[in-house]
Amino acid sequence: MGLNLIVLVKQVPDTQNITGNAMKEDGTVNRGALPAIFNPEDLHALEAALTVRDSVPGSRVHVLTMGPPSAVQVLKESLYRGADFVALISDRRFAAADTLATSYALKCAVEKIGSYDIVFCGRQAIDGDTAQVGPQTAEKLGVNQITCVSRIENLDPEKKEITAVRSIEGGYEKIRAKLPILLTLTDEDYLPRPPSAIRMMTYKNATTEMSDGDFDESYLTSGAGLKAENTISLWDINAIGADSESCGLAGSPTKVKTIDLVVLKSEDIRMIENTDESIGEMVHELIADHTLG
Amino acid sequence: MATENSVMVFVQQDDGEIAEVSVELVSKARELASKVGTHVSAVLVGNKLQKAAEGLIPYGVDRLYTVEHKGLAHYTPVPYTKILVEIIKKHSPQIVLYGATTTGRDIAPRIASALRVGLTADCTDLQIGDYKSKGQQFDNVLYQIRPAFGGNIIATIVSPERKPQMATVREGVMKMNAPDPSFKGEIISEDVELGPEDFPSEILERVKGEKSVNLKGAQVIIAGGIGVGSKENFELIHELAHTLGGEVGASRAAVDAGYVGKDHQVGQTGTTVRPKLYVACGISGSVQHRAGMDESARIIAINTDTEAPIFQIANYGIVGDLKEVIPRFIKAFRAKA
Structure with a gap:
């Protein structure tokens, strides 16, 4: 019996490779200077789901993302790697959502898919680093959770039971639990598979509003059995049956009061020559004031 | 009440x-x-x-x-x-x-x-x-x-x-x-x-390894960044830490490069430290790293790049190749201590 698997992914600015012009002079983020990428741990979550699907015949991988229209890119990348179904949850009324409002919208979208066995998320997104959306979505769905999962050790599709290894400070826990469950994945295992060439050819032109005329079918080889038409579902607030009061800014209890650019404190630095003599003097000072020794 | x-x-x-x-x-x-x-x-x-x-x-x-x-x-x-x-x-x-x-x-x-x-x-x-x-x-x-x-x-x-x-x-x-x-x-x-x-979750096994690195309690931390250049060069960091009786720290970039284990990571996603002395070797000083160490009582920055942000929070700055600076540091300490 196949399993219904759902992966929640996010497109994020690449905050790990920040360059000098990433911040504007007024302290706001210059998003244009930051490439948008597939949140790294979400790729591991996708890989975990694909691995489960490949080992349990009849399973399906659904990938959902909430974001602006440009976030279709992470859905395409999911298709390239083997997702069976993808949907973009996008609506102006989702804008400025904090983690609580985001998890509410994701819960509505997951429920639209219907029954599910495992929801996979990355542990955290590199733009906010909060690690909150996974557990909040689990609570809203009323399901159990295992966070910081490095690997799934055992999965029994008949008994609907999972054993997963969870990373904790300086060690790990092995947890056994019943499905349905939500897992958040770390980047320790499930190295993302590369995109498949044939799937890339098929889905590179996939959009949410595709007409036959836009689609270049010349790359499709017979027997591949893949079709890109209308591959990306677009769900707005009504499609997922969400209450607008619980979405976006209205549904977000946290407010950003102020944003401060990180300013370096200018201390009175003393430059030490790279010579035996100068370094010796510095060491002498540090010993004299009991910093060393 | x-x-x-x-x-x-x-x-x-x-x-x-x-x-x-x-x-x-x-x-x-x-x-x-x-x-x-x-x-x-x-x-x-x-x-x-x-x-x-x-x-x-x-x-x-x-x-x-x-x-x-x-x-x-x-x-x-x-x-x-x-x-x-x-x-x-x-x-x-x-x-x-x-x-x-x-x-x-x-x-x-x-x-x-x-x-x-x-x-x-x-x-x-x-x-x-x-x-x-x-x-x-x-x-x-x-x-x-x-x-x-x-x-x-x-x-x-x-x-x-x-x-x-x-x-x-x-x-x-x-x-x-x-x-x-x-x-x-x-x-x-x-x-x-x-x-x-x-109780839907059952803990089958639980291993809480002793942390081999005690960064939080350390008085002296010698930390290396991507500027150290290689795992071999990172030996110099270990050597200086050993000489000064300190612990080895690292930036995320150095950990990601495989120079040293994740337990050593200082910064936003690692450990926050407040030692008496923090020696930053080949660490440019990203905000993420500084968030974990800028309350150190004394900071020494060793870097070849004079523009590295780490110099702006350091008490002592040494512009130079750490392959020269660290042996001088070790020699000087052995001579004085």
């Missing part, structure tokens, strides 16, 4: 041993509570908690709520969330604080979702102040301060309209007060009904 409106701390324990971060939070809660004129409460969940509970009171807990059950010796999300949600609903604290540990970051969002309140992750500072919005004035609001966007900005977050205001707080950033043995607090055992359905 009225039980509502307290500043509450979720106290994390394992086998009856209380996590350091929880004691740090009790100390911070004391300070916040005195600013807003209320008391400090704490919630301790586990099995056989008497000793741990008595040990925590002297840090300044006025009311300590305990829930004991044999299935609660170790944290699992479902029963712990149920207990915390019930206690928070019953005693209506105005603030609830959690350590930003794997446990705190697992439970706090679940509780926030159940109560539909705000939660700020991984705070590095907490303050009390006013907040004005759309003609409304809120007094004694919790300022939840955290680095965001990869540490390039510091955001102050508030959630004034719903109670409680909740935050997870990084380990090691709040100072722990000394215990006061004469402090009087109350231990109150709470009953929360738990059935078999409340």
